[in-house]
Amino acid sequence: MFKKFQTKLVILFAALFVLVQAMTYSSVYFATKNNLDDQVTEQLRYGGTVFNQALEVRSERWLNETRIFSTDYGFRSAVTTYDEATVMSALKNLAARVDANLAMVVSLENEIVAQLSDDDQVKFTTAEFSQMIEFADEYGDATAYIELNNKIYQYTVVPVLAPVPVAWVGIGVQIDAAMIRDIKQTLPVGIDITLIERMDDGKLVPIETTLEGDASLAIDEILSSAIVEGNINFDSVADYNFMAYKMFLPSSLDNRNTAAVLTYSLDAAYSPYMPLAYMLMLLAALGLVSLIAGSITVARSVSSPLKVLTRAARLIQIGRYEKIEKIKQKDEIGELANHFNQMVIGIQDREEQIIYQAEHDLETGLPNRKSLEKYLNILAENHKDTGQEFSVLQLSVGRFGDIRNTLGYETARGLIKNISIRLLRNANSNNYVARLSTSNFCIVQEGASISDAKELAFKLLDIFEEPFSVKNFTIDTNVSIGISSCPDHADTVDLLIQRASIAALHAKDSIDRISVYDQKIDKYDPDQLSLMGDFRKSLDEGDVTFYYQPKIDLNSGRITHVEALVRWIHPVRGFIAPDNFITMAEQTGHIHHLTIWGLDTVIKQLREWEDVGINLKMAFNLSAYDLTNRKLPEIIIKLLEKYHIPRSAMVFEVTESAIMQDPELALEVLNAMDQHGFILSIDDYGTGYSSMSYLKKLPVRELKIDKSFVLDLATNREDEILVRSAIDLGHNLGLKVTAEGVEDEKTMELLKSFGCDTVQGFYISKPLPVADLNDFLKNSPFGLSVMPTSGQGTISQSDNTLVRMLEQKLAKN
């Protein structure tokens, strides 16, 4: 490519140069040539004039000499007396005087009286003369050029006057080589003279020439070339270039057989210019060579840096960042090279940054999910080869969304950062810590069995006991850890992560907040998916039912309410946790149907009880989905009307987290419910972060304290303070307060002493199918027979948290 560029440049420049040179050269050449040709033409014309004059001068002289001779008295006397001897001697005298080759006297009767010739072959007959004599008789004298024996003679004829013509005297002088050489001397240099004669057969024959050497060899061809009289013709014969000018010799007669061709050798004319021409060519050649050299240099100065740059660019393409050598050129190319280097640095930096960003979580600096997958891939491959096992622990920070909404994003970020620092600080050397998503971290433990992983999980839970201090807040966290292990649970990366996630989700609800993956808990397990297919069928066949847990009014000690809790006893799998299938129903679009079915079922149940004289109120849990359904009040009203149940018979429980899914719409729906006279209750109170001021905005009439605060109330002082203040708070806001999770008598007594309005829990009754509940209601009038409880609760982190939260919020208010 660069070779190409160089070649292109060189060819282009050279072609341009040659073109310009050729134009210059040819214009100079033609100008010079035209000029020279003009000069030569001029010279030839001038030469023709001079040549003519030279002949005229001679002819005039011969004429005069002859005339003088003809008037010699003795000669005339001799002629008139036909004294031949005298006449002949006189002719000799004349011939000698004018260097004539021929001389003769012709009578008026056209008879030759006397003739002398220096050439025996040359004898005149009166035939040659008759025309001349006629002319001379008319005009006084005559001159003509006549060819005889391949010689050209200039003939002069004058009358012998006595005093009238008595005879004619003529002389002939040969125009010989010597003479034309003499004439040539008077012509411009370079002009040669060739005398030609047209013979009787029409052939042109050269008679004399001053041409010499090679040029004379061209004479015949010069003659054969079309030379028109008076025109200057350019012609070239073989190597002989010439210009020719043809002129007939001046003659008294009308014979045009004798001509002179003046030739001018163009080679001779051009020869002074040839050195100049060669010099120009030499200069052009030198110029061309230096131009090619120069353009090669220029091309190289472009192409060699480009080569370097191209190579460097290729290296960059394959990911090798090499700076190119400094290019010393200070031109644009040098600049390009410098910028190229800067670009390399820039790309390198950015690539590192991009790679870092691609592989790391920017908030914590921990490897991100992608890096984690990469790392796990290596381990998975390693496992295939060596069989070495490893575990994936997913640590989920509970209620992170609430924390973020309440304390702000910046604080939430700070918390996450602190969590990551704490994780790294406490991780083992064989641990790999990554951030999986907003509130989920992942710790990979190499070469560890499930029990090792569990051990690590407990250790990690321990380090989260200590609250985090972010800005001015002290934040307790509620983490749960899910564990999956290779090869026990999966041997592909995706599955390992997914299953750790599922385990973590499960751990959230478990007592010790740690869960090892089990297929049973995996609603995402392919088996679980088929479960949803069974769900509709179960609804129709009555496998999905409601259990009812009684609520006691502490003032009266009587059962006033039951909470409807949905249960699905799968024919094959047995009990399936509501959270699981409700979430599933939400995801599969069955939730709407489930809600309507549930409402219909419980209201119908109220009707049935009503019909047998049992007067109970029904607490019904609304899901997050229900709170986004604006038609919900209408649906409920229709059902109540259908079974003739008053609206006051229903209490709807909503969790803070359900409201938080879409607070605005939820509030709209709740307000509508309230306006239609439905009683609303906040469920699981204390597990969320809802401020009291927000609760005040909600149209609720009941507060239901989460069971996690109640379970250990009898033994835990902090819980006691919390629950008491929560009850006081609820009452201050005009709300009824219910406590759930009551499992012993002491707790119930405490709650009673705190002024709690209603209680619910295993101490009174676990959730019962309708038949059992009916029995319960029958056998234990007002349900006061206490059921034994088996719940051995784990100490929850939430207790402390809620206390602190409440303290802070009360302080703020």
Place this chain on the structure above:
Amino acid sequence: MQYIVQIGLVAIIAYFSSMAGDVFSATVSGKITDSDGNALEHAVITLVGQTPELISMTAVMPSPVMSQQDIQFNPFVLPVAAGTTVSFPNRDQIRHHVYSFSKVKRFELELYGEDEEKSVMFDQQGVVALGCNIHDNMLAYIYIARSNIFAKSDADGTVTINDIPAGVYTAYVWHPRMRADEEDMKQEIVVDENGGVEISFDVVLKRERNRKRSTY
């Protein structure tokens, strides 16, 4: 002056012929032009009688003169009868060398001074061209006529011959530059007793010699 002499001459011839032949005489008038129709001077008309008595008729001729004056011959053409002696007086103060190479009469006269006079008798019919060996441009002709009846045209190209006896004649014309032969130009005329005869000649001339070129 010359014309008077000439006319006188003709008159005398006419007179004597009328006396001798005792017959009436007539006048022959000639008109001579060149080919362009211009009057031609210096032409000589000769009448030759076709009868013996006319041929034998002779006339007394005065002595004609060919003088050299102002480096010219005078007259340019001098017609004479055969047997006439012409005198050559030199009226210039310079010398002349008069010559004739004509076959009719060859001679040369060296005339060395004014009033020197020599004479030559011309006995043969024909033309004698006179030149001067000293002055090439001097030229004159002596025309020795073939009879005694002749006359030279004047500047008007007219010729008049009086007292011609009646009879049949052959008329000849001659001029120095005449291209044609005399014999080819001849005309036959009949002269009767009552009145004149008119005759005309158209003469084709040779080109006039370029004298300038020969003068140097």
